[in-house]
Amino acid sequence: MTDIPHPPSRPHAERASALRLRVEDLAVARGGRRVLAGLGCSLSSGEALIVTGRNGAGKSTLLRALAGLLPRLSGSVAIEGAAEAEEPATLLHYLAHADGLKAPLTARENLEFWAQFLGEEPDRRSLPPAEALERVGLAHLSETPVAMLSAGQKRRIALARLLVVFRPLWLLDEPTSALDAASRTRLARLMTEHRALGGMIIAATHEPLGLEDARELALGANS
Numbered sequence: 001m002t003d004i005p006h007p008p009s010r011p012h013a014e015r016a017s018a019l020r021l022r023v024e025d026l027a028v029a030r031g032g033r034r035v036l037a038g039l040g041c042s043l044s045s046g047e048a049l050i051v052t053g054r055n056g057a058g059k060s061t062l063l064r065a066l067a068g069l070l071p072r073l074s075g076s077v078a079i080e081g082a083a084e085a086e087e088p089a090t091l092l093h094y095l096a097h098a099d100g101l102k103a104p105l106t107a108r109e110n111l112e113f114w115a116q117f118l119g120e121e122p123d124r125r126s127l128p129p130a131e132a133l134e135r136v137g138l139a140h141l142s143e144t145p146v147a148m149l150s151a152g153q154k155r156r157i158a159l160a161r162l163l164v165v166f167r168p169l170w171l172l173d174e175p176t177s178a179l180d181a182a183s184r185t186r187l188a189r190l191m192t193e194h195r196a197l198g199g200m201i202i203a204a205t206h207e208p209l210g211l212e213d214a215r216e217l218a219l220g221a222n223s
């Protein structure tokens with residue numbers, strides 16, 4: 001077990017509970033073709049939004065645009081209630097299709113890397129890497145190089161990354177990909193806990209995620 005103390009509470013933690021994501025008239029193109037147009041939605045602390053639609057409908061495109069990884073043709077994405085100094089990118093985690101892990105490093109080392117890389121604002125809701133691994137049921141693989149893990153185990157470490165630095169907005173692209181039934185149950189619990197801490201979740205999925213009271217944004221009618 002890694003002995004890393006919980007970081008102290010900071011004002012950042014208090015502000016997060018009053019945040020609101022507001023998306024207005026968003027348009028995004030991929031490969032020169034308009035994929036999303038006139039899209040609007042809003043999300044407050046504790047709320048979740050499920051993004052659905054057929055293959056190619058634009059779910060990943062939406063998440064990438066919200067994460068600031070794709071330029072907008074038009075429209076706006078704002079996180080209201082954040083301090084001026086806080087860039088939107090520092091208020092969110094983006095879980096992509098790729099797990100973004102360093103194969104030669106152990107599960108624990110990967111999480112320690114992310115905790116140092118992302119953890120510029122200590123928050124009492126951030127978990128030490130060892131505890132984050134426990135929460136995804138991988139404490140026993142803490143010292144195993146990621147290169148030796150299965151697809152589902154890697155996905156669970158990528159999910160543990162969300163826990164080592166608290167960020168209010170989770171953007172999850174098919175988060176259950178490669179997860180077995182027990183891991184899906186754990187993920188549902190983690191999402192419920194994140195919402196209870198004042199977090200917001202937008203998840204693109206083809207499957208039920210066990211997110212209670214989540215609203216749905218169905219893409220694809222005109223794409």
Ligand SMILES: Nc1ncnc2c1ncn2[C@@H]1O[C@H](COP(=O)(O)OP(=O)(O)OP(=O)(O)O)[C@@H](O)[C@H]1O
Pocket residue numbers: 030031035053054055056057058059060061062
């Ligand atoms: N890198 C890219 N370059 C050009 N076009 C792309 C690129 N990635 C996706 N697209 C196109 O953008 C559109 C939306 O793709 P996107 O990946 O957002 O769909 P999706 O709803 O997430 O699909 P899936 O359910 O298959 O994951 C598709 O028509 C796709 O062909």
